[in-house]
Amino acid sequence: MLSEFDKPYNPKEHEDKIYKLWEESGFFNPDNLPNKKGEHFTIALPPPNVTGSLHMGHALNATIQDILIRKKRMESYQTLWLPGTDHAGIATQNVVERDLKKQGISRHDLGREKFLEKVWEWKEKYGDIILDQLKKMGASCDWSRTRFTMDTEYQEAVKIAFLHYQKKGWIYQGERVISWCARCRTSLSDLELEYQEEKGKLWFIKYPLAEAPTQGRSDDFVVVATTRPETMLGDSAVAVNPKDKRYKNLIGKKIILPIKNHEIPIVSDRRIEMDFGTGAVKITPAHDMLDEQIAITHKLPAIQIINEKGRMTKEAGEDFDGLKILEAREKVVKKLEELGLIEKIEDYTHNIAKCYRCGTTVEPLRSKQWFLKMSELAQLAMRDVKNKKVKFHPKKWEKIYLKWLSGVKDWCISRQIWWGHKIPIDGVDDVLDTWFSSALWPFATLGWPRAKSKGSDLEKYYPTQVLSTARDIINLWVARMVFSGVEFLGVSPFSDVIIHATILAKDGRRMSKSLGTGVNPMDLINKYGADATRFGLIWQAMGGQDIHWSEEHVVAGKKFCNKIWNAARFVLKQCQPSLKSDFGSQKKSDFFPGGKTSADKKILAQLKKTQKQVDKLIDKYEFGQALHILYDFFWHDFCDVYLEESKKNPNPEVLARVLKESLKLLHPFMPFITEHIWSKLPGVKNLLIIEEWAL
């Protein structure tokens, strides 16, 4: 029996087999669990994008959720971890478009129907890769309930949600300046922008006064500063602060817009900063959000000079029609120079908004879009956090959440792409923002709106208990799930939000593929095994603090696996000859089985203390702390001290007891090796995955 117990533990030989054993047992599905407490414990897996492959953040998050799920399952909760994937509108469409481009085909060549067929094909082929990777991590999700945000039932849920909002009068169409990605050809919400610092220039342009008080002197001009000279072609005013003494007597006068050579007014507005640039600002209502606001106040016309393809329009003037933005910029600057209207050019570093999916510079454009009124929904989302129905761990993230909600603008929910949920209004071709459907995840996956009856999944598993996710989607996703849950079901979709650490490269910067600082969890699994990888992740996950990734801890995890393995070999060897200790027969009441010597008593007391601490720490989501304590107990107290003692005077019953209880405690963290060793214990009948947790 010990023959397959080779000296070093080799995870590759066991992990796939063990995972299969679990899947075949059916215990990932809460309906099949033998000991049911009657209480439910649900986690909805944050659905990874179908385009994605597992990164370190996913791996950490999956481990955290799996620890909670496995512990609760062992505590006899009816435990559901519901997995699935997100259709990830823009991201997926981009990937498929890129694929087609290799064959020289654009989505427009195919047309909407054909293109969507291609996307579905792609999804069927690659969409489950990330879920398979989660299996490699040991994630004990109920795969029989796997959902996709474009499932037929899910589409129905999205439609019902939209119509509900519409009925309430919260959906409206508006024409306003929004962020536009000319590459993706769609609008983007504020949260879908990423700002990048760029070195640019600040052009100081002289706008001549219509009625020059003096001829040829410097005060015949108003100088405006801009980073985007080409937008002057769409100017409809120059604005100054009413308190600005320099311009006081110019307010209300006319000024000539160069190149276009027509008069525009000088207006005053408090929103103009006096200290920046020259204090005089060119107003381009169709291509800047603040300018648009100012234009509304002063009833200025909005002239669209850039179209949705990122090209200049006819409105920009004959010379510019059809030019790309940067070409137009060059040409405008050249003309102004010829006219002697450039006062100076300064270097200027500023943040530029980029599309979070493709990195293209975002263009503020006036466009007709659909909006969801946020005022009341934001109140709901804030209420449940303020009254502690939803708690963040660590708590500091509540601030971020509340702050965003308190100033939130109406949500632009329409996107001009093809892959997604079509807006359910006849004659509208736009699709909904991906996050509109993600917001329904915790209940749309459980059958809402259809199944509300007794015994339905929705009734049993909603609300879920824990949401574990990354901090960058607190507003994008968490807030929207909270108000959706409250709006549609009257209860927040979860009570505890774990914001896990962000895994950074060793230098403290984000992992980057191009810099070669990225780490692939699958490589770690291949090299060290899934248990060691999980160990390495959790070992470093202390208090939600960002992790400067270092692989040594995975190495430590591998060594720890080996230690557990060899300790088990020793214990089995000690227990084998006497066969007195039947590992399967011990009852709760036998907690101090034959604890005669002081060493026996000591290790049993240490075990009990460790059990209590680990139990409490997991419940407090202090996974790193829990693992450190467990490690310390098992390696030092048990192996270094007690096992050594046992060589002189072995007590098989105590050895068996401590090993057994340790395996249980370790199982949520390192499920494979613990399950495997468990299966080797004589007299053991059940899988460890459903063994009773604590004493």
Added chain:
RNA sequence: GCGCCCAUAGCUCAGUGGUAGAGCGUUUGCAUGACACGCAAAAGGCCUGAGGUUCGAUCCCUCAUGGGCGCACCA
């Protein structure tokens, strides 16, 4: 610009109002009857700087410096 977080051993990080710990690394022994992915020892830190509270601070407060992050963007 506003806000948040971090600064402890060579590296990655724990920790406590009474003068510090882990993992990895390093040094020295040891093939001891589970494990060399090991065992036994050891070296290594005025706990970023300056003030303050306190009998006493690495831990509490203030400021500074360095690093990270979030929000808002100023044309």
